[in-house]
Amino acid sequence: MSPTPHNPQYDPTSHLRLTPEDIEAPQRVTRLRELGLGENPVPEFDEFARELARITGAPYAMVNFIDENRQYFAGLYTPDEHQAGVELGPAPEAPQPGRVMARDHGYCPHVVVRRKALVLEDVCDYPRFAGNPVVDEIGIRSYLGAPLIDRTGMALGTICVVAQEPRPWGRQGLDTIKSMAARLVDQIHRRETDGL
Template sequence: MSYEPPRPVRGLLLTPEDKEAPARVHRLRRLGLADRPEPALDAFAGRLARLSGVPYAMVNFVGEDHQFFAGLSAPALAPFVREDGTAAVLGRTLPRDHGFCPHVVVRRKALVLEDVRDYPRFAGNPVVDEYGIHSYLGAPLIDSSGMALGTVCAADTAPRAWGKAGLDTIKALAADLVVRLERSAQDGLPL
């Protein structure tokens, strides 16, 4: 007889209530960052992926009912193959209840998950089964008005010890990016 560890209970993850979402969407539009890919943010995500040595890195803006990856670095040529043999390729949008970024935005704090399966609250998240995400590191993009616009995050398909250096790096990158986003909007210049 073989032992199979119990699978996480679907639906255990509760996406936190986000009362700032309507104001955030308005602020993102004013900054010119509403639901469109931004090549400079793709380059930023690519740099973060290389720095972190991960397959996934994103600049994610969280709306009322979905998340939008304005910056995305993902393995398009080598999609994650699910247990049933089908392939998953990460696109630019996810429902708000997928992933970990909505938690970072509402908490307004960085989140480090070395192995998401170790946390009952996060183990049942759809991105674990859909894309094989097993570790996550994200920091909020908090603008000068104090609003959390979204996140900068990195994710891996294997457990990973991010350490203090990883946490410090993601927080510094998030702070630097917010300055660039606001300066670009203020000066009317591209990122």
Template sequence: MSYDPPRPVGRLLLTPEDDDAPARTRRLRGLGLGELPEPALDAFADRLAELTGAPYAMVNFLDAQRQFFAGLHTPAGGRAARGGKPEVGRRLPRDHGYCPHVVARRKALVLEDVGDYPRFAGNPVVDEYGIRSYLGAPLIDTTGMVLGTVCVADFAPRPWGKAGLETIKATAADLVVRLEARTPP
């Protein structure tokens, strides 16, 4: 599998480089993750959406080419409820959204209003899906590998605050324990 590094735009690198993508892909396959939607991870995303009050919640696994939401909670109401914006599906290119930044940083990312950050305001999810705020944390396993993220997103700016940051980090830590305890198919 080849990996083309992101291209800089001006002085900004819009999507961070991900040298761990090949090893992450192997690790995910070994755990039986990242290829199919999983009802248990959808339920996890549903609980996370309820806990945070966010319209989107996701368990996201990344490889070199794409992101895959093995767990996904989307808002009720379809396109009409969001002014004609499409629904986020299970797959997104690596240059969409903020999870690749969380994976590269190996730290949680809080964007209360993506418009406040030039690096993030031009991301395709802003125009294509109407995303205005994001909160995500990495899923770091016991080997030190970042498997992916848990995250929530909203159509409006949100003051996630310290409580939101603590919630997303705790849910990520809880999920990693569950993922590593499962028996791969």
């Protein structure tokens, strides 16, 4: 696919691909509906996000499900635990993350499409990621995320942590985020088995 000004997946000024093409999105939406996920907060996922933030030492943690147009944080932990249900967007002061974010914001869509964990100790060190809207709009400088690979083989979404300053996540951070993702997938499967 060549970069063109009419293709919204490319930044016309730099021709860097900002949001990856996600051909699994329609099937993911169907699977998320089967699981009853991606439309409402899940208290146990909020608790999971809290634990993820504690373990990694990150100020923000999310359990994120992604459809064709948006990301939904069914689990969310923020420093003041203000968990608003509004869309995240530009604001004159530093905004708090809400439950909904556009699909072209952040790094989780990359994790879902590549189906691998992503470690960005300083997003500004990576030209491909430095131009993401979350850098300027909410000051994100560091990201650590892993995909939630369902028993069907589908990447349902991600778990991630972010910080507003560079963080040396290292190999330990990568191992932690991957093991926590596997743990949450087991929890999702238990919910499915229990009919939740």
